[in-house]
């Protein structure tokens with residue numbers, strides 16, 4: 378299957394009450410592990426590529442690998458820019474073949490965020506590319522983004538509704554208490570905000586920082602209108618644990634395939650468990 382925009386599956390997710398996972402691709406092993414889980418689970422999914430991952434892998438490699446994976450998995454797959462920081466980056470990704478982009482204008486004042494997101498939506502929708510916007514700031518560290526917990530600001534529901542009405546983004550990320558990275562305690566999710574915003578907008582809500590959120594909280598947020606959930610750190614943790622165990626069990630090992638292979642397998646199992654939890658299994 379060719380890459381598709383998120384609009385190929387997100388409206389159905391919101392209607393039927395499941396969520397589609399965004400799994401970040403960081404290298405070949407991530408790309409393959411995610412793809413294999415989706416193929417076996419018959420689940421749609423979103424490859425997230427951050428600007429850091431694009432710098433690491435190379436833009437053309439990201440697109441080529443995602444296209445090959447989508448063909449092989451034969452399920453609906455979107456290639457999505459994660460936390461795009463500017464109109465320029467968004468346009469570069471669209472020209473290279475991304476089927477979906479996030480423009481993260483959350484650090485701008487509301488009016489400016491709306492204006493910049495509108496520009497992205499106009500350009501992206503003209504060529505059939507879906508758009509995610511963000512309101513409020515999500516705490517934690519992800520690549521170039523670092524937001525101190527104390528500076529993380531939950532989204533104001535009224536502003537979120539206005540943001541969606543004026544931008545018409547296809548997916549709406551709002552800060553509701555989750556954070557990028559693993560949690561020290563249990564995250565306190567503002568379910569009321571999810572419910573209030575979801576009732577008033579057509580687009581599904583996006584939950585960033587999906588790693589380490591308890592299953593029950595994930596299920597509740599999906600019931601209330603979350604239709605896209607981002608997971609990166611948990612795959613990194615399980616992958617690195619598997620590699621570390623292999624290297625510790627055989628200090629003489631030098632063939633990267635022998636330790637990266639188990640890392641890829643760990644990513645696959647993590648992604649599979651998330652697809653089942655999100656209810657996207659069998660929805661391809």
Ligand code: 13P
Nearest residue numbers: 558585586588607609610
């Ligand atoms: P985690 O790394 O916490 O899973 O968050 C991923 C994310 O939200 C990507 O935008």
